[in-house]
Amino acid sequence: DTEVTQTPKHLVMGMTNKKSLKCEQHMGHRAMYWYKQKAKKPPELMFVYSYEKLSINESVPSRFSPECPNSSLLNLHLHALQPEDSALYLCASSQDATVKGYTFGSGTRLTVV
């Protein structure tokens, strides 16, 4: 299994909703990441988990809350988002948080209305 699986693929939510994005990998990777990508821009790092511990938070607003229940799963909890948070949210994993390349999931396309 060489995939990173993200659900849902598409999500439309209101500004008062609470929702969660899910990411799963079974490659034994010990680093997992959340990225945000706007149209025609490169991915922007949000969070890094290394060995199930949050190691990097790139000054992300608290309305985004990551969670790593175990080494295979990564969640992103969303609450009180703004329309400008609409984007493609990408999960990625790598063998560890050092020099290896990433495997990305196919992303969740989020629209906040």
Add this chain to the structure above:
Amino acid sequence: RKEVEQDPGPFNVPEGATVAFNCTYSNSASQSFFWYRQDCRKEPKLLMSVYSSGNEDGRFTAQLNRASQYISLLIRDSKLSDSATYLCVVNVNTGGFKTIFGAGTRLFVKA
């Protein structure tokens, strides 16, 4: 100055052409280098790692020049299916590792 800079393009080339992209990075603590390919509305996919000795994978050749702090990607015999955005990615050792994406170079290969 951006930490990783790429010419955004677009590069419009005919099938069969050879096309080259360059990418420059500013942080001398950069330790590993990659090219990713991203199709429209899809996730980035790792194309190849880049080594100082240069590496080749079929029609793709990547090169790293540490002294000048740039990496390159050469695509020979371009196919229509090569049309995509090519992202230059650099891992910088800042105590922990930070991954920095370039803004991408768009390639259109036309029949």
